[in-house]
Amino acid sequence: MVAVLGILVTWGVMSAGATHPHKLPCTFPAIYNFGDSNSDTGGGSAAFYPAAPPTGETFFHWVTGRAGDGRLIIDFIAEQLGLPYLSPYLNSLGTNFRHGANFAMGGTTIRNLNESMSVNGVPPFHTEIQVVQFRQFKQRSARLFKLAKRHGDESEIRRLPRPQDFSKALYTFDAGQNDLSAAFRTMTNRQFVAQIPAIMDELAKRISILYEEGARAFWIHNTGPIGCLAVTLRNLPKPAPPGYLDQHGCIKSQNDMAIEFNKQLKKKVDQLRKKLPLAAFTYVDMFSAKLKIITNAIKLGFLDKASICCGYHENNNHVWCGNDGVINGTKIHAGSCRDPSSYVSWDGVHYTEAANRWIADQIIKGSFSDTLLPLSQACHGPTPMTT
Incomplete structure (x- = not known):
């Protein structure tokens, strides 16, 4: 397999300078998000073991269940659209679903893995389950909204999504990294490449079901450079064997798998x-x-890419x-650093x-989108590139 890393990076740079015909901004009344811990705003914490400090310390100043010190990319997306942060679907307290819901769950994979291949030993709420949860959410909320209207319960009405908003909402996906992680532990790269088409078919099924439920605007993130994760970079073999690292000092074989995965994801989109x-589909080159x-x-x-704010590795x-x-x-306690803002x-x-803010700023303006459209115009179709 020939890596296409240079093409992908060039694409992001080209897109940043591209122009497109004027399109009116979209009005998204809600966001429905599906994915893993990269966009989980507390679902995993609600479903399994509660998250603990120091997560959430920077912005929220309390533990929210997010995997980080503060806001995630999905939070910055909500801010950009003028919407509240998404309540996790499984949260039983403090929820307000008028402007959407978050079905993301830490450990999520696109496909349904058996327990031996699960992430962190916990069978995740894979995307099929998340879409099932969405359908139940849509059906039950419509019934409750109707009852609240009948009884004039304004407080309940304000907490529930308006039935007509489901077709106007933005549907975001950020999953795939855990499919790669599980594969690295259980199979060869060649075996995983052979399975990628089936994974893409599974994702397409989920999206098709949402389409049948009225979804019309999709914002889909590809998977990141998993071979560049800091926890990996801090534990590289010394010296690294010839060809083990790519030109960026990351694990070449893992990034090659991510690139192939993303190539097939783009084709499926x-x-x-x-x-x-x-x-309308927006494929985002995360x-x-x-x-x-x-x-x-x-x-x-920022500090060097291998620096880690919280934990011992x-x-x-x-x-x-x-x-x-x-x-x-x-005995050690793996606490956080003094200044998380200096770390990626x-x-x-x-x-x-x-780091999430920096990444969000790039993708929100359309610099890494195949449509060349910013987030505010994601309800429109692709625009031919002009430079």
Whole structure:
């Protein structure tokens, strides 16, 4: 397989300078999000074990269930659209679903993995379950909204989505990284490549179901450069074997798999555009956006790309963020750094709020979108590139 990393990075740069005909801004009354911990605003914490400090310390100043010190990219997307932060579907308290819901769950994969391949030993709420939850949410909320209207319960009405808003909402997807992580543990790269078409078919089924439910605007993130995760970079073999690292100092084989995965995802999105002609699809090149901040970390005012704010990860000894452990007979508490804003990586796997903000700023303006349209125009179809 020939890596196309240079093409992907060039695409992001070209898109930033491209122009497109004027289109009116879209009015998105709600967001419905599906994915993994990169966009989980508390679903995993509600479903399994509650999250613990120091997560959430930067912006929320309390534990929200997000994998980071503050806001995620999905939070900045909501801000850009003038909408509240998304309530996790599984949260039983403090929820307001008028402007959407978040079905994302830490550990989520696109396909349904068996327990031996699950992420972190917990069978995740894969995307099929998330879409089932959405359908139930849509049906039950419509019934409750009707009852609230009948009884004049204004407080209940304000908490529930308006039935007509489902077709006007933005539907966001950010999943795939855990499919890659599970594959690296259980199969060869060649075996995984052979399975990617089936994974894409599964994702297409989920999107088609949402389309049948009235969804019309889709914002789909590809997967990031998993071979550049800080927790990996801090534990590279020394010296690294010839060909083990790519030109950015990341694990080449893992990034090659992410690139192939994204190539097939882009192809599937193009197919869905033809199959579902009433929908607008935006394919967002998160790989290039994240690679840009990782490889230019110091130039952008961050510490080195291998620096981790929270947790202990040295010589293949790991104590994850907020946990206690024993290293070489010494008890340690893996707390956070003094200034998370100077780090790209929060815990070795997830990004800090500062990094998420930088990435969000890039993708929101359309710099890494195949449609060349900003988030505010994501209800429109692709625009031919002109430079």
